Amino acid sequence: xxxxxxxxxxxxxxxxxxxxxxxxxxxxxxxxTVAVNLAIALSRLGQRVGLIDADIYGPNVPLMMGSAQQxxxxxxxxxxxxxxxxxKTISIGxxxxxxxxxxxxGPMLHQIIRQFLQQVDWGELDYLIIDLPPGTGDVVIxxxxxxxxxxxxxVSTPSxxxxxxxxxxxxxxxxxxxxxxxxVEKQYNLPFLGSVELIPSIREGGDRGLPVxxxxxxxxxxxxxxxxxEKLMLQAEAAAAAASDVIEIS
Ligand SMILES: Nc1ncnc2c1ncn2[C@@H]1O[C@H](COP(=O)(O)OP(=O)(O)OP(=O)(O)O)[C@@H](O)[C@H]1O
Ligand SMILES: [Mg+2]
Numbered sequence: 001x002x003x004x005x006x007x008x009x010x011x012x013x014x015x016x017x018x019x020x021x022x023x024x025x026x027x028x029x030x031x032x033t034v035a036v037n038l039a040i041a042l043s044r045l046g047q048r049v050g051l052i053d054a055d056i057y058g059p060n061v062p063l064m065m066g067s068a069q070q071x072x073x074x075x076x077x078x079x080x081x082x083x084x085x086x087x088k089t090i091s092i093g094x095x096x097x098x099x100x101x102x103x104x105x106g107p108m109l110h111q112i113i114r115q116f117l118q119q120v121d122w123g124e125l126d127y128l129i130i131d132l133p134p135g136t137g138d139v140v141i142x143x144x145x146x147x148x149x150x151x152x153x154x155v156s157t158p159s160x161x162x163x164x165x166x167x168x169x170x171x172x173x174x175x176x177x178x179x180x181x182x183x184v185e186k187q188y189n190l191p192f193l194g195s196v197e198l199i200p201s202i203r204e205g206g207d208r209g210l211p212v213x214x215x216x217x218x219x220x221x222x223x224x225x226x227x228x229x230e231k232l233m234l235q236a237e238a239a240a241a242a243a244s245d246v247i248e249i250s
Contacts, residue, residue, distance in 0.1 A: 010148045013117060015124045016050070018150040018236045020181065021143060023173070025165025027134030030186045030196065031155045032060045033206055034228075035131035038153075040213040041222070041229035043086045047126040050081065052116050053091035054143070055133035056109055062093040066209015070094055079120045085214060088123070090116050106138060113142040127236070137172050144176045151181035151239045153193065153232065158185055179242075181235035184228055193235070194228040 013019070022035040035051065043049040053061035062068050067084035071094050074080050081088040092112060122128065133139055143149060152173045156166035166183065173180050182193030196202070201221045205212040212219065217226035 008145050010144060010146055012148055013122060013128070016122050016128050017126050018240050019128045019130065019147055020150055020232070020236055021054075021130040021132050021140070021152045021178070022155060023132040023140065023152055023169050024134065024155045024162075025167070025169040025172075026156070026162050029155050029157050029162055030184075031134070032064055032131050033202060033211075034153070034155050034184050034196070034225075035129055036061065036064045036206065037202075037211045037213040037222070037225040038229055038232065039087045039127075039129045040085055040211050041217070041226045042127050042129075042233070044213065044216065045226070045229055045233070047233070048124055049086070050088040050120075050122050050125045050128040051090075052128065052130045053089070053093065054113060054116070054130050054139050056092050056104075056112055056139075057133060059091045059093035060206075061089060061091045061131055062097070063209060064206040064211060065089055068094065068097065074121060077119065079115070081120050081122065085211070088120075088125070090120050109138060110142040110145075113139055114146050117143075117146050137176075140172060140176060140178075144178060148243065149178045150236050150243070151179040153181055153184060155184045155186070179239050181232060181239060182228075193231045194224055196224045196228075 022031050024031050039049050039051045053059045065084045067082050067089060069082055071082055072080040081090045082094060154166050154169045156162045170180055184193050185195040186198055199221060202212050212221040213225050215222050217223060
């Protein structure tokens with residue numbers, strides 16, 4: 001990846017093999033639902049998984065994972081992530097819960113994202129999944145300046161507006177040299193990584209902190225997420241291998 005001279009170079013997180021961001025051009029299309037269910041599906045498929053809620057202004061991961069406890073802080077100010085449904089998870093919602101909106105400047109946001117990546121005891125992970133906030137690319141820029149991303153998954157609904165915004169998201173990831181590993185559409189039978197039906201039990205699972213994937217790959221509502229997880233693993237392995245090839249040649 002080419003870097004402007006004043007841009008810090010990203011540094012891998014020791015022990016963390018692949019980092020995958022879940023984004024979209026538009027808000028409310030199901031990013032967090034996909035991130036949470038993908039994390040659980042990957043974990044149930046035998047992967048060691050961490051989950052970062054990078055939505056600092058509107059963290060939804062605590063609700064959807066059904067976890068709220070304040071993370072412990074270990075020696076050297078290392079944050080111990082919450083372990084929920086087998087997933088190591090961090091969210092600003094664990095640290096600053098409540099309904100008060102957080103008002104902060106850009107540098108602070110960057111600082112929090114860096115902390116979540118570098119000052120959390122992630123241990124050994126096959127996948128670190130990052131649930132991105134809606135809207136601008138601020139968080140994505142903080143991410144790519146801090147760590148090498150294996151790739152991104154773009155979530156969209158089949159509406160024209162959402163697809164148009166998804167194209168914007170694709171362009172944004174292209175600009176920062178992050179390979180897009182696939183698209184997830186919240187619609188019946190539309191492929192790429194896969195599509196997820198709009199069904200009440202998926203929303204209810206999120207609202208209760210018990211994502212549908214907890215019922216295992218054979219559960220009808222969960223199958224789509226497991227299929228997406230399997231396809232994502234293939235894409236992420238390929239992207240990680242391609243990235244290490246690049247390093248070997250240069
Ligand atoms: N497949 C689905 N079937 C039914 N409801 C869904 C599905 N996917 C997501 N939802 C619901 O749609 C709403 C928005 O989903 P979610 O919070 O995952 O979107 P988001 O893209 O993360 O939103 P934001 O941009 O605000 O972060 C939630 O109430 C969620 O439960
Ligand atoms: Mg969200």
